[in-house]
Amino acid sequence: xxxxxxxxxxxxxxxxxxxxxxxxxxxxxxxxxxxxxxxxxxxxxxxxxxxxxxxxxxxxxxxxxxxxxxxxxxxxxxxxxxxxxxxxxxxxxxxxxxxxxxxxxxxxxxxxxxxxxxxxxxxxxxxxxxxxxxxxxxxxxxxxxxxxxxxxxxxxxxxxxxxxxxxxxxxxxxxxxxxxxxxxx
Amino acid sequence: xxxxxxxxxxxxxxxxxxxxxxxxxxxxxxxxxxxxxxxxxxxxxxxxxxxxxxxxxxxxxxxxxxxxxxxxxxxxxxxxxxxxxxxxxxxxxxxxxxxxxxxxxxxxxxxxxxxxxxxxxxxxxxxxxxxxxxxxxxxxxxxxxxxxxxxxxxxxxxxxxxxxxxxxxxxxxxxxxxxxxxxxxxxxxxxxxxxxxxxxxxxxxxxxxxxxxxxxxxxxxxxxxxxxxxxxxxxxxxxxxxxxxxxxxxxxxxxxxxxxxxxxxxxxxxxxxxxxxxxxxxxxxxxxxxxxxxxxxxxxxxxxxxxxxxxxxxxxxxxxxxxxxxxxxxxxxxxxxxxxxxxxxxxxxxxxxxxxxxxxxxxxxxxxxxxxxxxxxxxxxxxxxxxxxxxxxxxxxxxxxxxxxxxxxxxxxxxxxxxxxxxxxxxxxxxxxxxxxxxxxxxxxxxxxxxxxxxxxxxxxxxxxxxxxxxxxxxxxxxxxxxxxxxxxxxxxxxxxxxxxxxxxxxxxxxxxxxxxxxxxxxxxxxxxxxxxxxxxxxxxxxxxxxxxxxxxxxxxxxxxxxxxxxxxxxxxxxxxxxxxxxxxxxxxxxxxxxxxxxxxxxxxxxxxxxxxxxxxxxx
Numbered sequence: 001x002x003x004x005x006x007x008x009x010x011x012x013x014x015x016x017x018x019x020x021x022x023x024x025x026x027x028x029x030x031x032x033x034x035x036x037x038x039x040x041x042x043x044x045x046x047x048x049x050x051x052x053x054x055x056x057x058x059x060x061x062x063x064x065x066x067x068x069x070x071x072x073x074x075x076x077x078x079x080x081x082x083x084x085x086x087x088x089x090x091x092x093x094x095x096x097x098x099x100x101x102x103x104x105x106x107x108x109x110x111x112x113x114x115x116x117x118x119x120x121x122x123x124x125x126x127x128x129x130x131x132x133x134x135x136x137x138x139x140x141x142x143x144x145x146x147x148x149x150x151x152x153x154x155x156x157x158x159x160x161x162x163x164x165x166x167x168x169x170x171x172x173x174x175x176x177x178x179x180x181x182x183x184x185x
Numbered sequence: 186x187x188x189x190x191x192x193x194x195x196x197x198x199x200x201x202x203x204x205x206x207x208x209x210x211x212x213x214x215x216x217x218x219x220x221x222x223x224x225x226x227x228x229x230x231x232x233x234x235x236x237x238x239x240x241x242x243x244x245x246x247x248x249x250x251x252x253x254x255x256x257x258x259x260x261x262x263x264x265x266x267x268x269x270x271x272x273x274x275x276x277x278x279x280x281x282x283x284x285x286x287x288x289x290x291x292x293x294x295x296x297x298x299x300x301x302x303x304x305x306x307x308x309x310x311x312x313x314x315x316x317x318x319x320x321x322x323x324x325x326x327x328x329x330x331x332x333x334x335x336x337x338x339x340x341x342x343x344x345x346x347x348x349x350x351x352x353x354x355x356x357x358x359x360x361x362x363x364x365x366x367x368x369x370x371x372x373x374x375x376x377x378x379x380x381x382x383x384x385x386x387x388x389x390x391x392x393x394x395x396x397x398x399x400x401x402x403x404x405x406x407x408x409x410x411x412x413x414x415x416x417x418x419x420x421x422x423x424x425x426x427x428x429x430x431x432x433x434x435x436x437x438x439x440x441x442x443x444x445x446x447x448x449x450x451x452x453x454x455x456x457x458x459x460x461x462x463x464x465x466x467x468x469x470x471x472x473x474x475x476x477x478x479x480x481x482x483x484x485x486x487x488x489x490x491x492x493x494x495x496x497x498x499x500x501x502x503x504x505x506x507x508x509x510x511x512x513x514x515x516x517x518x519x520x521x522x523x524x525x526x527x528x529x530x531x532x533x534x535x536x537x538x539x540x541x542x543x544x545x546x547x548x549x550x551x552x553x554x555x556x557x558x559x560x561x562x563x564x565x566x567x568x569x570x571x572x573x574x575x576x577x578x579x580x581x582x583x584x585x586x587x588x589x590x591x592x593x594x595x596x597x598x599x600x601x602x603x604x605x606x607x608x609x610x611x612x613x614x615x616x617x618x619x620x621x622x623x624x625x626x627x628x629x630x631x632x633x634x635x636x637x638x639x640x641x642x643x644x645x646x647x648x649x650x651x652x653x654x655x656x657x658x659x660x661x662x663x664x665x666x667x668x669x670x671x672x673x674x675x676x677x678x679x680x681x682x683x684x685x686x687x688x689x690x691x692x693x694x695x696x697x698x699x700x701x702x703x704x705x706x707x708x709x710x711x712x713x714x715x716x717x718x719x720x721x722x723x724x725x726x727x728x729x730x731x732x733x734x735x736x737x738x739x740x741x742x743x744x745x746x747x748x749x750x751x752x753x754x755x756x757x758x759x760x761x762x763x764x765x766x767x768x769x770x771x772x773x774x775x776x777x778x779x780x781x782x783x784x785x786x787x788x789x790x791x792x793x794x795x796x797x798x799x800x801x802x803x804x805x
Contacts, residue, residue, distance in 0.1 A: 086279050090271070094264075094278070098271035104262075104362065112414030113345065113357040113475070121533040124308040127292070128257040129339070136306050140290045147257045156264060166286040 011060055017067045018056020022049045078169040085169065089162040097155050188534070189242055192526030193229060193296065194253040194315075194518050196289055198381050200229040201519035203551070203603075204236035205526045208536055210323065212239035213551040213603040215519045218754040223802075224382055225751075228299045229522075235553050245302035251529050253521035254312035256292050258339035260285060262361055266425045274426035308533070310525050312338025313489075316513075317355055319524030320488035321348030322531060322538065323545040324511040330480045331355070332473055335489030336366030343414075345476045348486065351531040351538035356479065362425055363417050365468050366491050368407065371422055372461040374430035376454040377444030385605075388496055389637055391462035392708035393690065394455030398439070399463055405438055407464065413472030450636070452688065462496060469497040474506055483508040488524070492516040492664075493605065495712050499666035502658065514549040514662035515604035523603075548720040549662060550610060552601030553754070557774045560756045564776060567760065570783055571776045577723060584772055585730035588740060591616045592769040593630055595745055597759045598723055601752070606663045607744035608714060609642060609724035611752045611759075613768065615703065615741035617641055622703040622741060623694055629767035632799055633748035636690040638712070639741045641704035644728055645717040647738040651701070652713055661721075663714040663742075673699045674709055703741050714742060749802035764791030765798040 026049025033041035056063055119129060126135035127143070134146035141164070148156045192203040195216075203213035212235060217223055219231025237244060263281065267274050288295060296307045310318075316333040331346040331353060342364035346355035359365075370380045373387045403409060408416040419425065421435040429443075436442050444454055473485060485507035492498065493516045502510050513520045530536055564571055574580035584594060594614040602608045613630060615622045617639075627635050640663055641651075649656045652667040660667075677685070681696045685707070699705040718725040732738040745753045747766065753759040756773050763771040763778065764787060771778040780788070 082283065083279065086282055087275070089282070090267075090275050090278050094267050095271045098268040102265050102269035104265045104269040111410050111412050112359050112363050112416050113412060114360060116341070116344070116355055116358045118346070118354045119311050119314060121529075124251070124310055124529065124533055125306060126257075127255050127309050128261075129255060129311070139294070143257075144290065151257070151261060153261060153264070159264075162282075163286040163290065166283050167291075170283045170287050 014060035014063055014067055015057060017070070018060060018063050019053060021063065021066070022052035022056060025049060025052055075171045078171050082166060082169045085162060085165050089159065089166075093155075093158045093162070097158075188248045188530075189240060189246060190249045190251065190526040190529050191233065191236060191247050191300075192251050192253060192315075192522035192524070192529075193233070194520075194522040194525070195228050196226055196292070196295075197518055198224045198226045199517055199519045200225055200227060200232070201515070201522040201603075202229045202232035202236045203523035203526050204240045205523075205530060206240060208527070208530045208538070210523065210545065210547060210551060212236040213515070213519075213523050214553065214601070215515075215603070215751075217751040218552065218601065221751055221754070221758070223749060223751050228295055230299055233299060239553075243302055244300040245304065247300070247303050247305070249305065249308060249526075249529050249533075250296060250300060250303055251308040251310060251525040252292060252296065253310065253315040253518070253525040255309045255339055256289055258311075260290065262337075262340050266362070270426035276428055277426055280428070308525075308529060310528050311341075312521065313341045313344040313358065314353065314355060314528060315521040315524035316488040316516075317344065317346055317348070317353050317524065318528040318531070319513045319515070319520040320486035320492075320511070321353050322524070322527040323513065324348075324484075324486045325540050325542050325544045326484040326486065326509070326511065327540050328482060329484035329486045329511070330476045330482045330507070332476050332485060332487050332492075333489040334365055334469065334472065334487070334491035336370060336491075337361050337364055342366060343472065343489065343491075345472070345479060347480045347482070351536060353528075353532075359414050362419060362422070363415050365415060365465060366489070367422070367424060367430075368415065368417060369461060369465055369491065369494075371424070371430040371435070372457055375435065375439065375443045376457055377446050377448065377450070379446070380430060384490070385493065386634070386637070387458045388462060388494055389706075390450070390455055390458040391496070392459070392706050392710065393636060393693065394452065394457070394459035396460040396463040397456050398460035401438065402460055402464060406435070409464065409468065409471075411471065412475035412478075413468050413470070414475075415468060450634070450690065462494075465491070465494060466497045466500050469494070469501055470504060473501055477506045485510045486512070488513040488516045488520055490517045495664050496666045496710070498664055499710070502654075502665055503667075510665075511544065512662065512664045513604075514546060514602075514606065514608075514664065516664075517605065519604065543659065543661065543720065546662075549603045549608060550600040551603040552610075554600040555756055555774065557776070560773045560776055563756055563760070564773070564778070567787070568784060569760070569778055569787065571778045574775050574777065577726070577775075580772070580775060580777065581723070581727050581730045583777060584770070585727055585734055587770050588614060588616055588727075588731050589734045591619045591622065593622075593626060593767070595759055595763050595768050595771040596724075596727075597745065597753065597756065597771070597773045601754065604662070606714075607742060607752055608661070608663065609716065609721055609742060611745040612642075612742045613745050614642075614727075615639070615743075616735075616737075617701045617704045617739045617741050618735070618737055620695075620697050620702050624691065625767075626703075626741070626743065631743065631747055632766075634690075635694055638706040639704055639743050640712040640714060641701065641739045642714045642716050642724070642728060642742040644725070644732060644738040645715045647732075648713065648715045651739060652711060654713070658715075660713050660715050661717070663712055666710045666712050668709045669699045669701065669705050669711055673701065674705075675699055701737075701739055704739065747799065747802055761794070761798070764788070765795045 026045040030045030123131045132150040200216040204211045214232040216229035216232045217225040317331045328349045333344045341358040344355045344358040373383045378386050406421045423429050423432045596612045599610045654667045716725045
């Protein structure tokens with residue numbers, strides 16, 4: 001079993017965690033109170049939620065243990081869910097598109113040398129071989145669709161939700177991969 | 186006002202940073218030296234920090250930051266690969282996709298995190314154009330043909346072009362998955378070495394074998410065209426869709442699974458190494474001839490990982506068609522950081538270029554250096570015993586005398602080298618005349634395989650007398666192999682010939698083949714570094730003094746590290762290596778430490794430390 005050694009959480013994160021926790025408990029208590037048929041069923045939830053917020057804001061370190069447990073669980077969940085998301089992505093998006101074919105060429109006749117242009121400095125702002133509107137935008141959520149359109153890879157828009165989901169679920173602290181993998185990066 | 190451009194290569198392997206000021210190379214370093222992780226692929230924070238310090242600027246004062254390749258073009262290639270092989274490829278996809286989702290599609294963000302004070306937008310240039318720029322712009326030529334031979338960048342695996350004044354133009358490329366770098370790495374993997382770092386071992390192993398698999402390879406795996414381009418039969422490989430380089434079909438062709446790392450090396454591995462090396466040399470020669478047919482010219486510049494194959498480079502120099510060849514010393518991806526920065530300076534900012542002699546690479550002494558005072562404080566803190574030499578000639582006298590007594594010297598002087606080779610700044614030195622030095626250094630200093638040859642540093646003015654090279658040939662960056670001259674070779678006795686067939690490589694290595702046995706490989710070749718006073722200063726004067734003592738202008742020069750360890754970075758790293766190995770002497774700038782003079786406690790600690798030190802760094 002993997003052992004996670006977490007860094008001390010930042011105060012702001014503990015505050016955020018206490019806030020979310022308080023709201024969740026407040027809503028849960030409210031729902032329970034309503035189910036129990038209480039007349040002022042909103043009150044217990046609000047009072048408890050407010051008390052928890054005050055406590056969490058005043059003494060955030062009190063929630064640290066719970067925060068660590070939650071984070072650890074989230075990491076396990078992320079790892080577990082990531083595998084499923086990747087399988088779905090590969091089988092639902094990539095494999096069907098693959099049936100249409102790939103631009104990866106094989107035959108080359110007498111020579112495998114093919115002519116190529118030297119890229120214009122105008123493309124240096126772009127992460128792709130072409131310059132196009134939006135190509136130099138910093139966040140890939142914006143620049144990725146522009147690339148997919150410009151590069152003729154519109155189908156790759158179908159990968160975007162998976163990319164975002166994987167980015168959220170992946171908690172690996174650093175890149176780790178076999179020394180024998182050579183081409184993929 | 187000066188213009189500063191920072192080049193970065195990262196997130197594949199061998200991350201690096203390079204800083205240029207008004208087109209001059211100020212600093213360049215590989216991240217592995219700082220993190221002590223070989224071929225570190227992370228963001229090069231340590232290298233960037235060093236470059237900025239060396240330039241005397243902050244990240245906020247950088248005019249441009251440029252990344253050495255175009256991530257979305259590479260991502261496109263990755264997706265097309267999966268499309269070509271789906272439904273195979275799931276296991277590879279599960280590793281690659283999260284890396285892209287979290288890091289590689291967000292490289293702008295990664296750069297911003299690494300350089301928070303930089304307010305501009307990063308630039309991105311093409312991988313092979315970075316290589317081409319790193320080969321041409323620092324070269325001494327006004328115009329040259331360019332050949333980059335690599336594993337893969339975005340789509341390109343090799344390219345041909347020209348450089349003229351301040352412009353490079355690439356005209357042709359070979360495209361993924363057909364790649365000479367991949368082919369070589371596949372055999373590196375199959376023979377039990379690490380991909381991306383063990384290729385040079387395969388090259389060193391090749392002379393022990395016979396190229397008996399050449400026909401098998403050419404008939405089954407590889408279609409080698411007349412112009413040096415290659416078409417690989419992908420049924421024999423799995424690097425597109427799997428987690429290994431080679432497929433079961435490849436293993437079937439060569440009669441079994443890949444050799445397990447650190448297991449015994451058999452004649453089969455040696456013959457495979459000889460075969461793929463012979464084919465690689467043929468590819469390099471044909472590609473260069475094709476480039477010459479396309480673009481003509483007298484000069485050739487080269488970069489890309491395959492350009493580190495100094496045996497092929499040596500043949501190319503001897504057999505033509507180019508009169509002069511210059512190879513980027515950091516020819517792998519680390520050099521891409523430098524090329525990217527130079528590309529922006531010349532192509533985007535359109536600055537004029539004036540070539541320098543011998544070149545603009547500054548002997549590749551572009552890494553960090555340490556002041557004597559700083560080293561003195563460290564040694565005092567450790568309680569080490571040392572001699573301090575204010576006068577360099579006395580220091581050189583002392584060290585040269587020890588070399589002549591077959592002592593092994595750790596030599597740490599000046600700025601660290603940029604690139605994979607130790608060039609006399611972070612080197613372990615020994616007497617090339619010694620018959621036992623190769624085995625001693627492999628077994629007791631480097632803790633590595635017995636077959637590994639050592640390279641010579643030779644005084645520039647004697648190089649053509651010792652090795653079969655022209656008087657005008659320079660190889661300051663240890664990137665060309667040439668044979669030892671016939672007159673220095675010793676004839677093999679009957680007993681020697683029997684030993685040369687022994688399966689134990691230690692026996693073969695023990696056969697003395699020339700008057701310089703420690704640097705003469707079994708095929709009489711040597712990977713030469715020519716040393717001159719202008720470029721190498723104190724290192725030249727050391728070898729010169731050794732020559733005055735012994736009449737021999739050649740010494741052994743191997744990198745200052747043990748197996749699998751990045752070359753030493755800090756004086757602390759060098760001191761640690763000195764204590765943990767059987768090195769006799771350590772020279773840290775003006776300080777000389779003798780092992781037997783060290784306090785017993787320190788020597789004992791070194792011995793105790795040895796096993797953990799070795800376990801930190803495994804064979805690659």
